[in-house]
Amino acid sequence: MNRDPIDHFIEQMGFMTQEDGLPRIAGQILGYLIVEGEPRTLAEITEALRISKGSASTNCRQLADKGILTRVAVRGSRADSYMAVTNPAEDMLAGMAARFRQRARTMEDAASDFPAAYDGARDRVSQFANFFRTSAEFLDEWTKRAQRQTADSE
Amino acid sequence: MNRDPIDHFIEQMGFMTQEDGLPRIAGQILGYLIVEGEPRTLAEITEALRISKGSASTNCRQLADKGILTRVAVRGSRADSYMAVTNPAEDMLAGMAARFRQRARTMEDAASDFPAAYDGARDRVSQFANFFRTSAEFLDEWTKRAQRQTADSE
DNA sequence: CAATATGTTCAATTTGAATTGAACGCTGAA
DNA sequence: TTCAGCGTTCAATTCAAATTGAACATATTG
Numbered sequence: 001m002n003r004d005p006i007d008h009f010i011e012q013m014g015f016m017t018q019e020d021g022l023p024r025i026a027g028q029i030l031g032y033l034i035v036e037g038e039p040r041t042l043a044e045i046t047e048a049l050r051i052s053k054g055s056a057s058t059n060c061r062q063l064a065d066k067g068i069l070t071r072v073a074v075r076g077s078r079a080d081s082y083m084a085v086t087n088p089a090e091d092m093l094a095g096m097a098a099r100f101r102q103r104a105r106t107m108e109d110a111a112s113d114f115p116a117a118y119d120g121a122r123d124r125v126s127q128f129a130n131f132f133r134t135s136a137e138f139l140d141e142w143t144k145r146a147q148r149q150t151a152d153s154e
Numbered sequence: 155m156n157r158d159p160i161d162h163f164i165e166q167m168g169f170m171t172q173e174d175g176l177p178r179i180a181g182q183i184l185g186y187l188i189v190e191g192e193p194r195t196l197a198e199i200t201e202a203l204r205i206s207k208g209s210a211s212t213n214c215r216q217l218a219d220k221g222i223l224t225r226v227a228v229r230g231s232r233a234d235s236y237m238a239v240t241n242p243a244e245d246m247l248a249g250m251a252a253r254f255r256q257r258a259r260t261m262e263d264a265a266s267d268f269p270a271a272y273d274g275a276r277d278r279v280s281q282f283a284n285f286f287r288t289s290a291e292f293l294d295e296w297t298k299r300a301q302r303q304t305a306d307s308e
Numbered sequence: 309c310a311a312t313a314t315g316t317t318c319a320a321t322t323t324g325a326a327t328t329g330a331a332c333g334c335t336g337a338a
Numbered sequence: 339t340t341c342a343g344c345g346t347t348c349a350a351t352t353c354a355a356a357t358t359g360a361a362c363a364t365a366t367t368g
Contacts, residue, residue: 006275012261043343054348055326061345061346124191128243135296207314208318209356232314
């Protein structure tokens with residue numbers, strides 16, 4: 001089983017999103033849509049990946065929320081269609097940056113409640129938090145640069 | 155419950171590693187060791203976090219493998235001790251870069267098996283893979299820069 | 309040597325999240 | 339108005355991973 005290279009790719013994409021804490025199915029949907037390159041309806045996705053309508057619906061919406069898919073209205077069909085954005089990875093990194101920033105904030109908040117006796121600990125936590133904040137900025141910068149390159153090459 | 159700010163911080167760290175696909179306990183251990191700032195034995199960790207000896211052992215080893223903790227031999231004690239490295243986040247980013255690179259390779263491999271009829275798909279996958287590869291390089295560069303800064307400020 | 313203190317391993321269990329499938333609601337067509 | 343097609347929701351189920359706990363191995367002490 002699974003000797004088909006397309007299926008294999010889709011499967012791998014599933015594993016990757018799983019590593020990132022996203023449902024496996026989300027990656028499979030993304031993989032499928034990258035391969036197809038054109039809008040596909042929920043029904044088509046359901047059929048191609050042999051998953052339930054519910055999963056397709058929920059996961060597509062979540063991916064769209066993250067900016068990795070776009071919802072498109074196909075003329076003459078009243079079904080919702082989705083397609084992968086031109087460079088999905090950029091949006092994935094942008095999401096990562098957002099998570100890092102959020103994380104830094106969470107840690108700073110926590111550290112600010114430390115009692116006075118924990119001065120050293122507070123400093124260490126702050127340093128840690130700071131690294132996340134700076135990394136988030138860096139990722140943003142990198143994402144922007146990549147976006148510019150993508151735009152240029154069009 | 156959980157009004158203690160230290161506990162709260164440790165708890166949050168657990169959630170964060172969980173988001174990253176690591177066990178919750180791994181984050182709690184890291185949080186605890188950052189707070190403590192000095193080597194702690196497995197027994198102390200077990201006791202402080204109310205977790206099993208097995209979990210403490212396994213998770214500490216995994217964190218050490220990733221370079222986030224270091225194992226230290228404390229004079230006069232035959233117990234293994236662990237402490238958080240000075241800047242754990244750097245090692246986390248380095249790990250991320252490695253994963254990105256691996257991912258790019260996996261995708262390229264998959265795409266190279268696509269039949270001729272899937273030319274467009276292969277291109278799209280390549281572009282996707284390429285982004286990961288380039289991002290990995292960028293992350294490496296960034297990590298190095300951060301390490302230099304850390305070194306400077308010492 | 310016996311007794312104690314440690315770390316590791318692994319099968320069993322628990323836990324939490326992904327996934328399903330059926331019920332529901334909306335919309336447009338006839 | 340009814341019907342068919344579609345997307346959404348959510349309770350129940352399934353599944354995978356984390357966690358435990360007990361058995362084990364090794365080293366150290368007296």
